[in-house]
Amino acid sequence: MTELRLAALVKEFDDFTAVDHIDLTVAPGSLVALLGPSGCGKTTTLRMVAGLEHPTAGDVLFDGESVVGVPTERRNIGMVFQRYVLFPHMNVAKNVSFGLRMRRVSATEIERKVAEVLEVVQLQDLARRFPSQLSGGQQQRVAIARTVITDPRVLLMDEPLSNLDAKLREEMRAFITRLQRQLGITTLFVTHDQVEAIELADRIGVMFDGRLVQFGTPEEIFNRPRTKRVADFMGTNNLIPGRLDVQRDASTLVSVAGPLQCASGAHHVSGEDAIATVRPEHIDIGTPNGPLQGPNRFTGRIDDAVYYGGTLTYRVVADGLSLQVRDRSTRRFAVGEEVTVHIDPSHLWVFPE
Amino acid sequence: MIARRRAGTTEIRRDDRDRLGPFGRFYVTFVVVAVVGPFIPLLIASFAFRWNWPDLLPSRWWWEARETARLPLGWDYVFSPVSRVLESAGNTVLIALLVTLLCTLISLPAARVLARERFRGKSFVEFFLLTPLIVPEIAVGLGILVTFIQLGLAGTFTGIILVHLIPTIPYMVRVLTSVFQGLSRDYEEQARVLGAGPLRTMWHVTLPMIMPGVIAGGLFAFLISSNIFLLTFFIGRGRIETLPTLLFSRVSGGGALDAVAAGVALIVCIPGIIMLVLTERFIKEEVFAKGFGG
Numbered sequence: 001m002t003e004l005r006l007a008a009l010v011k012e013f014d015d016f017t018a019v020d021h022i023d024l025t026v027a028p029g030s031l032v033a034l035l036g037p038s039g040c041g042k043t044t045t046l047r048m049v050a051g052l053e054h055p056t057a058g059d060v061l062f063d064g065e066s067v068v069g070v071p072t073e074r075r076n077i078g079m080v081f082q083r084y085v086l087f088p089h090m091n092v093a094k095n096v097s098f099g100l101r102m103r104r105v106s107a108t109e110i111e112r113k114v115a116e117v118l119e120v121v122q123l124q125d126l127a128r129r130f131p132s133q134l135s136g137g138q139q140q141r142v143a144i145a146r147t148v149i150t151d152p153r154v155l156l157m158d159e160p161l162s163n164l165d166a167k168l169r170e171e172m173r174a175f176i177t178r179l180q181r182q183l184g185i186t187t188l189f190v191t192h193d194q195v196e197a198i199e200l201a202d203r204i205g206v207m208f209d210g211r212l213v214q215f216g217t218p219e220e221i222f223n224r225p226r227t228k229r230v231a232d233f234m235g236t237n238n239l240i241p242g243r244l245d246v247q248r249d250a251s252t253l254v255s256v257a258g259p260l261q262c263a264s265g266a267h268h269v270s271g272e273d274a275i276a277t278v279r280p281e282h283i284d285i286g287t288p289n290g291p292l293q294g295p296n297r298f299t300g301r302i303d304d305a306v307y308y309g310g311t312l313t314y315r316v317v318a319d320g321l322s323l324q325v326r327d328r329s330t331r332r333f334a335v336g337e338e339v340t341v342h343i344d345p346s347h348l349w350v351f352p353e
Numbered sequence: 354m355i356a357r358r359r360a361g362t363t364e365i366r367r368d369d370r371d372r373l374g375p376f377g378r379f380y381v382t383f384v385v386v387a388v389v390g391p392f393i394p395l396l397i398a399s400f401a402f403r404w405n406w407p408d409l410l411p412s413r414w415w416w417e418a419r420e421t422a423r424l425p426l427g428w429d430y431v432f433s434p435v436s437r438v439l440e441s442a443g444n445t446v447l448i449a450l451l452v453t454l455l456c457t458l459i460s461l462p463a464a465r466v467l468a469r470e471r472f473r474g475k476s477f478v479e480f481f482l483l484t485p486l487i488v489p490e491i492a493v494g495l496g497i498l499v500t501f502i503q504l505g506l507a508g509t510f511t512g513i514i515l516v517h518l519i520p521t522i523p524y525m526v527r528v529l530t531s532v533f534q535g536l537s538r539d540y541e542e543q544a545r546v547l548g549a550g551p552l553r554t555m556w557h558v559t560l561p562m563i564m565p566g567v568i569a570g571g572l573f574a575f576l577i578s579s580n581i582f583l584l585t586f587f588i589g590r591g592r593i594e595t596l597p598t599l600l601f602s603r604v605s606g607g608g609a610l611d612a613v614a615a616g617v618a619l620i621v622c623i624p625g626i627i628m629l630v631l632t633e634r635f636i637k638e639e640v641f642a643k644g645f646g647g
Contacts, residue, residue, distance in 0.1 A: 052542050072545040079546040085539040089561045098557075102548040150548065 001028035002062050002153040002186050004049065009058035011044050018044040020210035021058070026154075026203075029184040031177075033197035035221075036207035037233070042190045045207075046156050049188060050079050062153055073102070078152035078185070082159040084143040086131035092118070092142050093127040099150035113149055120179070121145045137168045144176070148183060155180070155187040161196060173199055194234050198222060206230050224349045228275055231351070237324045238278050241353065246270040253350060257319035261295045261345040273353035280313060280326040282347040285333070288340050296343040302333050316341055392622075398615035399427065415612055427612040431620070437594055438617055445595040446624055448510065448585075449578040452517040456525045456574045457567060459518070464529030469538065482526050485519045493519060494587040501588055508592040516584040521574040528573060532566030572632050579624045596621040 004026040011019040019041040026032045034042040047053040049060050051072035059066050067075050086095050093114050100110045118124045121141040131139055140160060147155065160176070161169045177200055180187050191197050197204050198218040205215045214226040225231035231239055242255035246269065253260045253276045262276055288299055300318025307313075314325045314333065318341055325341060333339055373381065398404060401411035402418035415427035425433045432438065466472075467479065485493065497516055498507060506512035540562060544554040560567070582597040589598060600621055603614040 050542075050546055052545070071550075072542075073548045073550050076548070077546060079543070081539050081543060083537075083539060085537070085543040087540065087544075087558060087562075098544070098549075099547040102544075102553060146547065 001184055003028045003064070004154050004186050004188060005061040005064070006045070006049070007059040007061065009045065009048060009060065010056045011041070011048060011053060012056040017210050019048070019055075022207075022210075022212050024205055024212060024215065026186050026188055028186055030202040031180050031187040031189060031200060032203045032205060033189045033191055033201035034205050034207055035191055035194060035197040035233075037192055040207040041210040042207050043158055046079075046158055046188060046190050049154065050077055050156055051075050075154075076150070076152055077154045077156060078147035078150065079156040080140075080143050080147050080158065080160045082162060084131075084136075084139045084163075086139055086142055086146075088131055091128050091130050092123060092134070095131065095142055096127075096146045096149055098146060103150065117145045117149045121175075136164055137172065140164065140172060141175070144179065148179070148185065152185060155185040157187065157189045159191055160189075161191075162193070169196075176200060194222075206233065208233075223277070223279055224351075225277065226351055228351070228353055231275065231277060236277055237280055238283070240276045240278075240321060240323075242274060242276065244270055244272050244274045244350065251350065253348075255321065257298055257321045260343070260348060262348040262350045263345045274350050275353055276348045276350045278323075278343050278347050278349070280324040281311075281328065282344065283316075283323060283325040284342040284344075285314065285316070285325050285327050286340050286342070288338050290340060294342065294344075296345060296348075297340060298342075299338065299340050302335050302337050302339060305333070305335055314339075392619075395615050395618055399612055399619055401612055401615075402426065428616055430613050431616040436613065436617075437599060438596075438620060441594045441596050441599040442620060442624075444510075444593060445579050445597075448513055448517060448595065449575045449624065451514050452521055452578040453571045453574040455514065456518055456521045457571055460522055460525035460529050460570070461567075464526050465533050467526065468530045468533030482523050485523050490520070490583045494584050497584075498587045507588055508590040510593060512588045513585055513593060513595075516588050517578045517581055519584070520581065521577050524573045524577060525570045528566060528570035529563070532563045532570075535566075536562055568632055572628055575628050576625050580621075596624075 006022050006024045009019055009022040010017070022041075022045055024032070034045060036042050044053055048055050051067070051070065055068060060068055062075075087098070090098070096117060097110045097114050100113060105113075114127070115124065118127060121144060123138060123141055123145065126134065126138065131142070134142065140163075143160070157176075161172050164172060173196065189197075189200060198221075201218055203215065204218050204221045206213045206221060208229055214221055214230050216224075221230065222234050222236060225234060225236055228239075230236075240253065240255050240257075240260065242253040242260065245252045245254055245259075251262050253262055253274060255276070260276055298318035298321070300316045300321075300323075302314050303317045303322070304315040305312055312327050312332070314327065316323045316325050316339060323341060327333075397411065400415050401413070402415050403413040404411035418426055419429065424430070425435070430436050434440075463482075467475070494516070501507040501512050501516075506515065536559070540558055541554050544558040545551075549557060579595075580597060581595075582601055585593070585595050586598050586601065589595070591598075596617070600614065600617045603611075603617055
């Protein structure tokens with residue numbers, strides 16, 4: 001298994017900087033998703049790893065060895081493109097064996113491996129078909145089979161699921177996860193879909209404007225965003241804006257609903273605008289004048305209630321704040337009912353506005 | 354009820370599409386007459402011995418005069434070595450094939466760069482490639498003749514092939530540029546990622562994928578080359594005869610359409626027709642046609 005490392009990687013085009021000093025390590029056998037809106041430089045980064053784009057500065061290292069001077073065809077990588085890019089003049093077997101044929105592997109070995117890989121992607125009956133005779137999902141599986149058959153050191157995927165419909169996308173997501181774990185290939189995955197990134201990746205790198213803004217586990221990125229842009233992009237819930245007031249051992253966020261005591265956060269500078277976030281399941285909810293005690297208590301009204309996956313999610317409007325609250329208990333509050341919500345300071349995450 | 358009526362309507366529509374209206378019928382007839390029509394007098398003339406104006410058909414046919422004539426007449430003459438028709442046909446095809454091959458080899462890289470890259474002076478290069486279509490052949494031909502005489506290329510096959518590249522390359526580059534524009538870079542990049550170097554990528558992926566376009570461009574080049582008169586005439590200096598120059602020398606006398614000139618004129622058309630038929634069949638039977646969304 002290979003470790004992939006990007007060191008201060010820069011790519012400048014004529015008039016703009018597409019990739020701006022990216023440092024990133026993909027641990028051997030793990031899957032890292034580069035997540036960001038289109039035009040953020042994630043695909044350019046991927047293309048530099050593939051050698052299809054030459055970096056302006058910085059380095060790409062496989063197991064600590066620079067590959068910048070190595071042409072694409074000798075990097076021993078695999079890449080799955082957004083549009084599958086199957087060769088239309090070759091049938092499935094020929095497409096899948098292309099990489100082996102280019103490596104001058106013997107015919108018997110090719111036959112054996114093709115059969116083996118086609119079985120893994122469950123396409124053994126379609127070996128003689130041409131790409132135009134396959135469905136989108138089948139084409140995608142051929143593209144993946146063609147890529148993994150050569151045992152690449154690093155697998156690169158450029159939005160491989162964006163051309164599939166919702167149901168197929170889910171299937172392919174599960175398939176890719178399974179295959180990647182099974183083969184243990186170091187994988188860099190580019191996507192603009194945060195759900196996809198959260199589900200597939202061991203680590204996520206969030207990119208904006210050519211910069212890597214945050215790198216961490218999906219849980220960290222989702223629950224502890226470093227900036228508001230990350231929070232917005234990840235669809236993080238319960239963003240409470242306010243102004244920070246930092247004392248010696250406690251910080252307080254003064255929000256429209258009043259002061260909130262916070263225990264943890266990305267930075268603490270008094271007087272600055274900041275945002276606090278809390279997961280819906282970390283907000284306690286109860287009847288007014290009930291047993292809920294301590295700081296960070298608000299009274300509000302149930303605005304909406306949605307039942308999903310065994311829990312009720314309420315929208316509570318309290319003193320100008322709109323909070324999503326997930327209640328795992330069996331009690332039920334009706335829409336319009338008055339409630340008290342309580343947020344434990346340790347569950348609040350503060351980051352700069 | 355409604356559904357059935359709808360189905361009926363679409364069927365009527367389909368019938369309408371298959372059957373031409375009065376204007377469509379007139380148009381098709383017109384095109385057929387315009388294309389085939391001129392060949393009919395040519396065909397009759399090639400079998401005539403005496404055909405005087407204003408007779409609708411020849412007063413004496415070639416086969417009637419054939420027995421009594423001392424010299425080969427009509428088609429006999431065309432196919433006799435004296436007429437040099439077969440020799441010129443051979444020259445024409447040989448030159449056209451070599452021109453097509455060279456033209457393709459030169460135009461492929463040029464078209465690829467023009468389709469894919471942005472560079473300074475690109476629009477100038479594009480314009481420059483078109484100039485042979487703008488500048489009169491006679492001006493180019495005279496200039497080249499002077500140079501070629503000094504280089505010893507005048508009157509040689511090499512010289513003729515070189516000048517034939519002048520009008521063929523612009524067409525070929527244009528055709529291939531649009532072919533390359535239609536081919537996404539992804540395919541070549543995918544081949545590279547899978548371990549194919551630039552040459553093998555070209556051979557295994559690019560060429561098969563653009564083959565229909567290359568064949569279309571090659572057909573153009575072949576037809577243009579086999580029809581060039583002026584440049585062949587100048588540079589060949591009468592030493593190398595092709596079908597167009599031979600035909601010209603037959604008809605330049607006075608414009609009378611004698612049987613031999615008519616025969617040669619018909620033969621001049623043959624390479625083009627053969628190429629067209631071959632190309633049509635080749636493109637249809639092509640295995641990879643399957644890959645192009647067919």
